Amino acid sequence: MSRKMQFHNINNQFNHTDLKVHQCGFEDCNPKHSWGPGVRDYFLIHYVFAGQGTFKKENKEYKIKDKQAFLICPNVVSSYQADTDNPWTYAWVGFNGLKAETYLDLASFNQENPVLPRVEDDSIIEIFNKLNDIEKLNQNKEIKLLGLLYLLISRLIETNGSHLSYHNNLNNQKEGYIKRAISFIENNYHRKITVSELANYVGIDRSYLWSIFKKKVSTSPQQFIIHFKINKARELMKKSNISIREVAQSVGYKDPLAFSKIFKKKEGISPAEFKKHFQK
DNA sequence: AAGAATCCCAGACGCACGCG
C-alpha cells in the first residue's frame, strides 16, 4: 500500500497512431514498494520527484535519485523498487504509437539509455503535475493528455537530445507500410476488410504486416480494424438516432447480430445499451 | 550473420443450415 496514489487509465476513443497515451499516475510509495520483474506492452516513463529507489532492466541495475527519470520499453523485462529509508515519490506516463520509439531516440532516451540524469527543468516537472491534474477535467481529457505527452517529449529532446540519432530509414519504411494500411482502413471501414486484402493493398505479406503491426501499434491488424469500426459505431450512435442494423451496415457488418456480438465483446455492453445511455 | 520477408498450419472465427 502507498501513502498516496492516483491512477488514470485512458479509454482511447480516438485513433491516434503517432502517439497514444495509455495511462498516467502519481504515487508516494511506501518503503520497498515494488513492481516486477515483468514486461509492459507500451513505453512507460517514471519521473522521480523525491526520494530514491532502484530500477532493473534485464540484468542491469540503476540507482535512481530525485529528479531522475527512467524508461521501461515494451517487452523488456524490468522491475523497480522504492528505497527502504527514503522511498521515492514518482509520476508516470505510459504510451505507445508509431512515432514513440523514434521520438524517444531523438531524446537519447531508449533501451540502451533508459535512465536520464537529473532533470532540473521546471517545465518537465510542471508537465507531470498537469498530467495528474487531468482527472479534474471532464472534457477533452485524451486530447489534453496527448498534448502534454508531446510537450514532455519535446522538452526531453531539447534537454537531452543527441545530434546523431535518427538512425532509422528502415523504421520509416515500416511506418510507411502501417500508414498505408491505416489509411486504407480509414477509407474502407464501412465494408468488410480482411487482413489479406489489407496486406495486398500495402504490397507486403499478410504475416509480415501482422508482425510489424504488433511491434509498432501493439495490436494485430485484425484487432485494429475491429477497434476502428467499433469506434466509428460509437461515434454514430452518439451523434444520431439510427438503428443498430444501420450502424452495423455503416461499419461493414451485414449481419447486425454479428455486430452486436463483437461490440459487446469489446465494449462490455451491447450496442442497444450503449445507444440508450447516450440518448437520455 | 542479422534482419526482412514469406510460407505454412493449428486453431479461432464466421456463416449457413437445420432442428425444436
Place this chain on the structure above:
DNA sequence: CGCGTGCGTCTGGGATTCTT
C-alpha cells in the same frame, strides 16, 4: 425465432527462406 452444429475461411505466430 433462437440455439446448436458443421464446414470453410481467416488469422496468429513459429519455421523457413531470402537479401543485404
